[in-house]
Amino acid sequence: xxxxLLKLRLLGAAIAGVLATGLLAAPSQAAISHCxxxxxxxxxxxxxxxxxxxxxxxxxxRHADGMRAVVxxxxxxxxxxxxxxxxxxxxxxxxxxxxxxxxxxxxFRTVVRDGADGRNHYITAYSPWLSID
Numbered sequence: 782x783x784x785x786l787l788k789l790r791l792l793g794a795a796i797a798g799v800l801a802t803g804l805l806a807a808p809s810q811a812a813i814s815h816c817x818x819x820x821x822x823x824x825x826x827x828x829x830x831x832x833x834x835x836x837x838x839x840x841x842x843r844h845a846d847g848m849r850a851v852v853x854x855x856x857x858x859x860x861x862x863x864x865x866x867x868x869x870x871x872x873x874x875x876x877x878x879x880x881x882x883x884x885x886x887x888x889f890r891t892v893v894r895d896g897a898d899g900r901n902h903y904i905t906a907y908s909p910w911l912s913i914d
Contacts, residue, residue, distance in 0.1 A: 815911050
């Protein structure tokens with residue numbers, strides 16, 4: 782009996798370790814479809830992602846330079862927009878939730894911009910066209 786309890790405790794600890802490291806995700810978690818990092822001289826400046834589950838565009842400012850990370854997106858049916866992370870560098874991602882048409886496509890690029898309407902200083906190429914689920 783004592784040996785069986787020890788085995789259960791060890792199994793429980795192993796499962797907890799796997800969950801803590803993120804190797805086993807909960808079934809309800811949707812994977813992010815695509816992410817693009819913007820690097821300048823091997824330094825991370827910004828990060829942009831698209832999550833098709835709920836049509837989320839994510840923007841993250843990763844460099845303290847007074848500028849903002851912006852994810853510019855467009856669909857294959859004529860809609861476009863921008864998601865801005867203007868809350869300072871390394872303060873987590875900004876999640877912009879849009880309602881896009883299902884069974885269509887979206888693409889995005891990540892830019893570093895001087896203010897809301899300022900000049901783009903760095904720009905990634907557009908992502909491939911991604912399915913909107």
